[in-house]
Amino acid sequence: MLSKESVTQVEDFISSGHSSTHSILINTCFQNMTVTIIWKLVVLTTTKGIWQYYDFLRSEKRMANEIGTWIQFALNKNLEVLDLSFSEHGTVGPQALYDLPNCVLSSPHLVELWLTHCTINAKKKSKLKSLKTLYLNNVVLMDQSMDYILSGCPMLEELTLQLCYGHIRVVLLNSNLKTLKLDIGWFRQRIHVSCPTLLSLDMSGAVEVLDIANVASIAEVSVNRNLIFDFDVYKDYQGIKTFLQTFTGAKTLNLCSWFALVFSAWQLKNLPSPTFSCKSLHLQLDFMIWNLPGILNLLKHCPCLENLIIKITSSYNEFTSQKQLSWYHLYKFDADEYWNMVDAPVQCMIHHLKTVEVAGLIKKKFVIQFLEYLLRHSMVLKKMKIFAKKKTSKICEYEERLLNAPKASASAAVLFY
Numbered sequence: 001m002l003s004k005e006s007v008t009q010v011e012d013f014i015s016s017g018h019s020s021t022h023s024i025l026i027n028t029c030f031q032n033m034t035v036t037i038i039w040k041l042v043v044l045t046t047t048k049g050i051w052q053y054y055d056f057l058r059s060e061k062r063m064a065n066e067i068g069t070w071i072q073f074a075l076n077k078n079l080e081v082l083d084l085s086f087s088e089h090g091t092v093g094p095q096a097l098y099d100l101p102n103c104v105l106s107s108p109h110l111v112e113l114w115l116t117h118c119t120i121n122a123k124k125k126s127k128l129k130s131l132k133t134l135y136l137n138n139v140v141l142m143d144q145s146m147d148y149i150l151s152g153c154p155m156l157e158e159l160t161l162q163l164c165y166g167h168i169r170v171v172l173l174n175s176n177l178k179t180l181k182l183d184i185g186w187f188r189q190r191i192h193v194s195c196p197t198l199l200s201l202d203m204s205g206a207v208e209v210l211d212i213a214n215v216a217s218i219a220e221v222s223v224n225r226n227l228i229f230d231f232d233v234y235k236d237y238q239g240i241k242t243f244l245q246t247f248t249g250a251k252t253l254n255l256c257s258w259f260a261l262v263f264s265a266w267q268l269k270n271l272p273s274p275t276f277s278c279k280s281l282h283l284q285l286d287f288m289i290w291n292l293p294g295i296l297n298l299l300k301h302c303p304c305l306e307n308l309i310i311k312i313t314s315s316y317n318e319f320t321s322q323k324q325l326s327w328y329h330l331y332k333f334d335a336d337e338y339w340n341m342v343d344a345p346v347q348c349m350i351h352h353l354k355t356v357e358v359a360g361l362i363k364k365k366f367v368i369q370f371l372e373y374l375l376r377h378s379m380v381l382k383k384m385k386i387f388a389k390k391k392t393s394k395i396c397e398y399e400e401r402l403l404n405a406p407k408a409s410a411s412a413a414v415l416f417y
Contacts, residue, residue: 068101075107080130082107083114097140105149120145126152133158141166150175170195201247212246221247222254224284237271245274253302254282257291257313263301264294268331273301279352280307287312287366289335295370296342305348308374312360312367335366339373349378359387363394372405381409387417 071084086098098118105126107113112133121142128134131153137160146169150156153175160181161168170180172195180198184191184205193201194214201215204224240262247253253276260283266273281302285291299305334341356374358367371384386402388395395416402414 067098068103071101072103075103075110078109079107080109080111081114082110082112084118085114085116086118097138105152115139120149122148124148126150128153129155131156135160135162136164137162139164141168143167147171168192172197210243212243215246216249218247218250220252220254221250222282223259224254224256237266241272241274248274248276250276251278252280252282253278254284255298256284257286260285260291260294260298262294263297264290264292267293267297273297275301275303277304278302279304280309281305282309282311284311284313286314287361287364287370289366292335292338292366292370293333296346299346299348303347304352306352307355307357308353309357310359312358312362312364314361336369339369342373346377349374349381351380353378354380354382356381356384357387358385360389362386362388363392363398368398368401371402375402375405375407375412375414377408378412379408381407381412384412384414385417386415 071082074082082104084100084104100115100118100120102122104113104115105120105122105128108127108129110128110131112135113128113131114133114135114137116137116139119140119142120136122145126149128149129152132155134149134153134156139161141164144167146167150159150170150172155176156172157176158179158181159170159177160183161170162181162183169192171192175195175197177195177197179200179202180193180195181202182191182193182205184203190211192211194212196214196217198215198218200220201212201218202222203210263273265271281298283295283298285295299308353374356371356378358371362368371386375381375384384402386399399414399416405414
């Protein structure tokens with residue numbers, strides 16, 4: 001029997017507007033809630049025709065026997081959105097996570113499924129025939145679970161795998177998948193991706209072997225952090241070149257500072273680089289000395305580039321070890337004069353580059369020298385937008401310097417924000 005206070009607590013939750021938003025939120029603060037109270041909450045909300053069921057569950061043993069029943073009860077209402085966020089037990093590894101009830105993967109009405117901190121041990125093909133969005137965060141995928149899940153999701157359009165464990169294969173030969181987001185974590189041995197309908201790939205983390213194939217439709221690629229790569233080993237050069245060639249047809253390319261170092265190594269060692277078809281290039285750069293040859297190399301190999309967007313970060317790249325940078329001591333050049341020494345024309349700057357946007361730590365002198373170089377050689381440039389965090393005296397000095405810099409394009413406007 002519920003106390004008057006408990007009933008009031010549940011009814012206040014119901015009347016607080018959640019039914020009108022078509023969502024249920026069972027808060028993580030279960031310390032003051034009994035199993036009976038939560039059951040009352042589930043019954044009252046699901047009988048109001050709610051389509052979304054957000055279930056945030058603590059790892060308390062007293063709740064363990066009820067979780068599967070709550071989930072099944074909710075799914076029986078033909079829910080379209082299910083968000084299960086389990087708390088960790090406090091240890092690391094598969095034994096620390098809840099086992100996902102089998103009923104979740106046999107829910108034909110689900111359109112969105114969000115899972116956090118659980119173990120999936122699928123033994124047969126899923127029945128998620130309506131699922132369009134799948135988000136897995138810190139999920140342990142046992143054996144062939146990933147294959148079983150994806151084989152039963154014919155309508156899947158967006159897949160996110162964030163810091164997941166286990167055997168990861170994203171193979172969808174006849175699918176609707178458009179967006180794939182991979183946050184791999186550190187030192188995964190292999191990730192395999194094959195999907196002809198894929199339009200957007202967002203990848204971060206470190207992996208020894210990234211096997212990507214059959215992605216000819218891809219239009220937007222974002223790669224953050226780094227693959228496991230030794231600048232001194234030729235086989236690694238071939239591997240990273242093969243990886244990048246997979247995306248040469250993408251129209252938008254988003255690369256981190258680590259890739260600028262890769263292209264610097266290739267530029268200084270006279271190693272061939274792949275040529276990209278991108279019209280927009282987004283770079284997140286440290287803008288240290290050893291980025292400069294890589295920036296030039298990237299511009300040379302993006303002949304159709306129209307938009308260059310740069311975000312400048314701190315000068316230290318925590319994802320690049322000193323061992324990986326050991327090669328640069330063999331090469332000497334005057335960084336202050338680097339852009340003045342570039343005499344060969346860059347195709348994109350002659351015919352296509354129209355807009356340049358720079359944000360972040362723009363007060364570095366190498367940044368200003370690079371922007372002056374762009375102004376001198378970009379024949380069709382229309383706008384150079386510079387987003388400064390603060391209007392310091394140094395920024396004012398650089399603003400004056402760029403406004404008065406020689407410009408190859410008569411219509412080029414330099415704008416400070």
